[in-house]
Amino acid sequence: MTAVAIDANRLWERIEALSRITDPDRPWTRRSFSPLFLKGREWLVSEFRAGGLETTVDAAGNLVGRLDGSDPHLKPIVIGSHSDTVPSGGRYDGILGVLAGLEVAQSLVERGERLRHPLEIYDFLAEEPSEFGLSCIGSRALAGMLSASMLDLRRPDGMSLREGLAYVGGDPESLASVKRSPDGTAAYVEVHIEQGRVLEQEGTAIGIVTDIVGIHRERITVKGRADHAGATPMPLRADALVGAAHIVGTVYARALADSNKPLVATIGKLDVLPNAANAVPGEVEMVLEVRCGDEAATRTFGKTLIEEVRPSLEALRLEVQAEPVSHASPTPCAPVVRDAIRAAASSLGLSSRDLPSGAGHDGVFVALTGPIGMIFVPCRDGRSHAPEESIEPHQAADGARVLFETVRRLDATLG
Ligand code: GLV
Ligand code: MN
Ligand code: MN
Numbered sequence: 001m002t003a004v005a006i007d008a009n010r011l012w013e014r015i016e017a018l019s020r021i022t023d024p025d026r027p028w029t030r031r032s033f034s035p036l037f038l039k040g041r042e043w044l045v046s047e048f049r050a051g052g053l054e055t056t057v058d059a060a061g062n063l064v065g066r067l068d069g070s071d072p073h074l075k076p077i078v079i080g081s082h083s084d085t086v087p088s089g090g091r092y093d094g095i096l097g098v099l100a101g102l103e104v105a106q107s108l109v110e111r112g113e114r115l116r117h118p119l120e121i122y123d124f125l126a127e128e129p130s131e132f133g134l135s136c137i138g139s140r141a142l143a144g145m146l147s148a149s150m151l152d153l154r155r156p157d158g159m160s161l162r163e164g165l166a167y168v169g170g171d172p173e174s175l176a177s178v179k180r181s182p183d184g185t186a187a188y189v190e191v192h193i194e195q196g197r198v199l200e201q202e203g204t205a206i207g208i209v210t211d212i213v214g215i216h217r218e219r220i221t222v223k224g225r226a227d228h229a230g231a232t233p234m235p236l237r238a239d240a241l242v243g244a245a246h247i248v249g250t251v252y253a254r255a256l257a258d259s260n261k262p263l264v265a266t267i268g269k270l271d272v273l274p275n276a277a278n279a280v281p282g283e284v285e286m287v288l289e290v291r292c293g294d295e296a297a298t299r300t301f302g303k304t305l306i307e308e309v310r311p312s313l314e315a316l317r318l319e320v321q322a323e324p325v326s327h328a329s330p331t332p333c334a335p336v337v338r339d340a341i342r343a344a345a346s347s348l349g350l351s352s353r354d355l356p357s358g359a360g361h362d363g364v365f366v367a368l369t370g371p372i373g374m375i376f377v378p379c380r381d382g383r384s385h386a387p388e389e390s391i392e393p394h395q396a397a398d399g400a401r402v403l404f405e406t407v408r409r410l411d412a413t414l415g
Contacts, residue, residue: 090389337373
């Protein structure tokens, strides 16, 4: 096998072009299920087609580009990531993996090199938590885990997820067509920025992900009483935000005490009602997110938290309730894919090391359909989910080259 020259300039130009499709007032923002998201998708469809890929949107709203393989009996090798962003996020989280996949596929086409396996490039729908409160929507559907009750979730403007899927070109009534069997994928590989500091601090070019952290989310609601902020004496108030602030502080302290697990917990989303300067907050809804390699720890954190804070909240005349929103188990990456990534990096003369992913990824759901692996590249200061997220063109190219060599190795060895 000769080393492959992907077109590094084309990859970088595409990264820049897609990242510029952003809400101008909140760079870098391309929220799933928004008109901007569809604009990004339209651009991606034309690039996928220009790259020689047969391109469709599946029933779950995933954009899929495909190249046939030479052996019709083989399952597809899948490359993927996502084109949606968090609000005011970065330019590379997600799109790097989609565009590196496109670059690999287009380079194969241009070289006249046909894999034995079909090759599929996925832009998974809504990897980041969407306005429906759910993340990894497209990859969940691949694993048959997008349930009917999830389709009934509504975003604040009233749209249901069922309607949202149709809005992005999916078909909520045909989700069964997307579901894969547990051995439906020959292998899945995703290139992503590390979103941490390990690779940069060590000067290592490539991270080989060992496992993806488990993520548990719960909706916590604190109910008090909305009142006039001038006319209600302090001892008579039931201020839901005061209770919420107590919960936020307790989450922080408990997670800090458990940080050796390692466990992290965050309350990053709060909705305050009525949210007016001159009204006592009557209700606060917030999302608690707990991440840990120990699955039981992610589930028990919220339960014991509520037990701990309830007496203090009752003393403030507040009620508190918690209900689970989503749960993703910690997911190991498969040795067969990890070994292929390691061999690929070494064949290209690039340094590599194993490391876990503290971020969630679509691979958690794709793993229910076949072996998965992830290729990390360094990002500046480990910053991510923030506008400062930054990588160098050569780091994007390294990720795409390792992806190419990994896919060729998997194609040669997998049945
Ligand atoms: C995805 O970016 C996540 O880790 O939440
Ligand atoms: Mn992200
Ligand atoms: Mn991501």
